Amino acid sequence: MKERKTRLIHNLQDHISYLSELGAEFIATPDSTPGPSASSGLDLSALEALIRRCEKCPLYQTRTQAVPGEGSAQAGLMFIGEGPGHDEDAQGRPFVGRAGQLLTKIINAMDFRREDVYITNVVKCRPPQNRNPNGQEIEACAPYLQQQLDLIRPRVIVSLGNVPTHFLLGTRSGITVMRGTFQKHAGIPVMPTFHPSYLVRNEQNRELKRMVWEDMKQVMELLGRK
Ligand code: URA
Numbered sequence: 156m157k158e159r160k161t162r163l164i165h166n167l168q169d170h171i172s173y174l175s176e177l178g179a180e181f182i183a184t185p186d187s188t189p190g191p192s193a194s195s196g197l198d199l200s201a202l203e204a205l206i207r208r209c210e211k212c213p214l215y216q217t218r219t220q221a222v223p224g225e226g227s228a229q230a231g232l233m234f235i236g237e238g239p240g241h242d243e244d245a246q247g248r249p250f251v252g253r254a255g256q257l258l259t260k261i262i263n264a265m266d267f268r269r270e271d272v273y274i275t276n277v278v279k280c281r282p283p284q285n286r287n288p289n290g291q292e293i294e295a296c297a298p299y300l301q302q303q304l305d306l307i308r309p310r311v312i313v314s315l316g317n318v319p320t321h322f323l324l325g326t327r328s329g330i331t332v333m334r335g336t337f338q339k340h341a342g343i344p345v346m347p348t349f350h351p352s353y354l355v356r357n358e359q360n361r362e363l364k365r366m367v368w369e370d371m372k373q374v375m376e377l378l379g380r381k
Contacts, residue, residue, distance in 0.1 A: 199228040199306050202299070206279050207247070212295035214280035214288075220247035224275025224303060231378055232265075232272045233309035234258065235300070236350065237318035238288050244281035249274045254352040258315075261351070265371055266380060273307050275300065277319050287318060297322070304341065311374050312343055316350030335370050337377070346374050 197205075206223035209215060222239040225248055234250075242252035250258045262269055278288040278296045288296075300322075304312075314320045317330050323340040324347070326333065333347040348370040354363050375381040 202302050206299050212292045217283050218280040219244045221279045222249050224249055226273035230273040231310040234274045234313045235319040236276045236315045238276045238278040239281040240285050253355050257351040265375055277322050311377055312345045314345050314347045320347040346370055
């Protein structure tokens with residue numbers, strides 16, 4: 156009993172120091188929710204600023220800029236990729252390279268503007284040579300994505316490729332198997348689909364594009380836009 160209590164106190168202390176690191180000035184209780192965040196009192200732009208200064212994992216040493224994410228704090232739709240690439244690292248904005256241009260086209264075809272949705276990644280700093288982020292990097296960055304989800308509370312998430320799909324859904328199944336069927340992360344519907352870079356790399360493959368569009372049609376339907 157005493158051991159459990161001590162563990163609980165330690166967990167609580169860790170949680171409080173994490174929140175204070177995020178800039179929290181209060182901890183909301185169920186009947187006191189003064190800020191946009193029920194969990195920390197931090198708003199989305201403050202969280203983005205915090206991410207830009209992050210040094211929680213070694214990726215900060217090789218990045219040019221961290222890429223927190225961008226879009227509407229009221230977005231009903233959130234796109235989650237893997238991590239920034241070369242262009243994103245240079246500009247500090249998500250999905251601005253070739254894959255990003257394709258993602259923008261997809262978003263527009265769904266009758267949204269980029270600024271209507273929220274676009275982010277599992278890790279906020281570019282892994283060198285665009286390698287996949289490793290488990291420690293993902294773990295260090297995960298609280299940021301969780302905070303973004305808590306603040307934005309999107310109605311639907313589109314997870315782009317294996318990395319966010321594995322992270323959000325706790326599965327090891329490949330994207331080819333997972334795509335096209337809604338799953339849930341913390342009660343939020345998640346539509347896994349192919350990563351736009353995969354489409355760019357297989358430009359001639361019209362079937363891949365068709366499959367992504369089928370997935371996006373399901374998302375639009377869920378949002379009542381079809
Ligand atoms: N690929 C990603 O997964 N994220 C970006 O922001 C850009 C390319």
